[in-house]
Amino acid sequence: xxxxPCCDKNGLKRGPWTPEEDHKLIQYIQLHGPGNWRTLxxxxxxxxxxxxxxxxxTNYLRPDIKRGRFSFEEEExxxxxxxxxxxxxxxIAARLPGRTDNEIKxxxxxxxxxxxxxxxxxxxxxxxxxxxxxxxxxxxSTQFNLSSLLGLQALVNVNTxxxxxxxxxxxxxxxxxxxxxLNSQLQNQEGSxxxxxxxxQNQLLLNAQMxxxxxxxxxxxxxxxxxxxxxxxxxxxxSSQPMQGHVEESYLMNGQMLLPxxxxxxxxxxxxxxxxxxxxxxxSNQNFSLDSVMSTPTEDEKESYCSNLMKFEIPAxxxxxxxx
DNA sequence: AAATGTGGCAACCGCCTGCTA
DNA sequence: TTAGCAGGCGGTTGCCACATT
Numbered sequence: 001x002x003x004x005p006c007c008d009k010n011g012l013k014r015g016p017w018t019p020e021e022d023h024k025l026i027q028y029i030q031l032h033g034p035g036n037w038r039t040l041x042x043x044x045x046x047x048x049x050x051x052x053x054x055x056x057x058t059n060y061l062r063p064d065i066k067r068g069r070f071s072f073e074e075e076e077x078x079x080x081x082x083x084x085x086x087x088x089x090x091x092i093a094a095r096l097p098g099r100t101d102n103e104i105k106x107x108x109x110x111x112x113x114x115x116x117x118x119x120x121x122x123x124x125x126x127x128x129x130x131x132x133x134x135x136x137x138x139x140x141s142t143q144f145n146l147s148s149l150l151g152l153q154a155l156v157n158v159n160t161x162x163x164x165x166x167x168x169x170x171x172x173x174x175x176x177x178x179x180x181x182l183n184s185q186l187q188n189q190e191g192s193x194x195x196x197x198x199x200x201q202n203q204l205l206l207n208a209q210m211x212x213x214x215x216x217x218x219x220x221x222x223x224x225x226x227x228x229x230x231x232x233x234x235x236x237x238x239s240s241q242p243m244q245g246h247v248e249e250s251y252l253m254n255g256q257m258l259l260p261x262x263x264x265x266x267x268x269x270x271x272x273x274x275x276x277x278x279x280x281x282x283x284s285n286q287n288f289s290l291d292s293v294m295s296t297p298t299e300d301e302k303e304s305y306c307s308n309l310m311k312f313e314i315p316a317x318x319x320x321x322x323x324x
Numbered sequence: 325a326a327a328t329g330t331g332g333c334a335a336c337c338g339c340c341t342g343c344t345a
Numbered sequence: 346t347t348a349g350c351a352g353g354c355g356g357t358t359g360c361c362a363c364a365t366t
Contacts, residue, residue, distance in 0.1 A: 016334075016360085038351070054352075055335065090354060105355075106333055329365070336358075343350085 013047045017056055021046060025053055026061055059102045066098030070107055078104060079112060083126040 013021075028044035034057065037050035046053060059065075070078070074096055081092045089101035089108075096104065108123075116123040 014336075036351080050351085051337095052335075058353095059334075087355065101354075102334080110332055327366085329363105331363085332361090334358105334360090337356085338354105339356100340354075341352090343352100345347100345349090 012041075012049050012052075014052070017060075021048070022056070022061055025057060029057060029061075055102075059100045062100075064098055065100060070099075070111075074099065075112065078108065079116075079126075082108065082112075082123075086124075 024044050024046055028040065032043070034040065034054070037054045040046075040050055041048045041053050044053070048056075077096060078092060081095055085091050087105075089105045093099055093101040093104050113123040116126075120128055122128070
């Protein structure tokens with residue numbers, strides 16, 4: 001306690017670094033290496049504290065730092081590692097060459113975290129946000145057959161969702177218990193890559209199951225309202241004509257229901273456009289423009305695309321409060 | 325055009341850990 | 346054994362640019 005600050009702040013500069021300061025720091029480290037951070041600023045002729053120099057070097061000036069946007073693969077890696085490691089940004093950064101812990105932390109807080117929240121995933125536990133779901137009522141009302149209900153061919157395999165729903169509790173429990181055990185083992189055996197890999201594999205399985213669970217709940221909420229909507233708005237559900245008006249064309253076209261195959265973690269990548277591609281191939285609807293999603297999307301477009309995949313457009317004829 | 329709001333990110337703060345004398 | 350120190354880490358702040366009103 002009462003530890004003195006790492007340096008005497010009197011007379012030392014703070015705030016943004018100037019190009020001249022950067023240049024001095026780079027030159028000094030190139031010549032002598034970082035060495036002792038406390039003495040470095042004085043030797044390098046900088047009016048900064050050692051901590052500030054270290055931070056500037058490790059987070060910004062280091063030559064091996066990769067700048068620019070995070071790739072989809074990097075984003076996936078961050079999410080997966082975070083599900084295993086939590087807010088261990090340095091540990092995550094160690095597995096992402098060229099990225100700093102600070103950069104990953106910022107990216108998480110400004111992009112990934114918000115996206116997970118929007119998609120109903122708790123960014124801390126990586127599980128569905130149970131506070132938003134009435135689990136007991138949902139679990140007790142799973143007996144329905146969508147295909148016969150609507151006479152529609154669902155491109156998403158509803159039975160798979162239902163099956164995964166049924167087996168999920170046992171599997172989740174087993175995996176969770178296994179993970180807890182692995183976590184405790186990992187804490188006692190630092191650096192065990194095997195354990196870490198196993199943990200990550202388990203976590204991925206867990207995430208996938210959780211996603212199915214979330215998808216199922218969302219899906220179930222949505223389709224419970226469809227029969228009413230269909231009878232009110234669609235004269236013939238098997239019509240080859242595009243649905244009128246209220247349903248977003250990307251979901252109900254030519255009598256087919258299109259649901260995203262991957263709508264748990266809605267990542268920002270639009271490269272997996274198999275849904276859209278198949279839609280494009282099968283559909284005769286000329287009004288549906290793919291240009292916006294097939295061309296290189298902006299971040300906003302990707303977000304928009306993902307969020308569109310995550311929901312049905314709520315028809316005006318439905319009470320949105322009941323629906324949600 | 326100006327005021328206000330929002331998002332992104334570099335930088336800082338303070339605690340923790342491991343090393344060493 | 347322990348106190349002091351340096352470096353590392355995660356959380357937070359504050360500035361700036363851009364968007365919205």
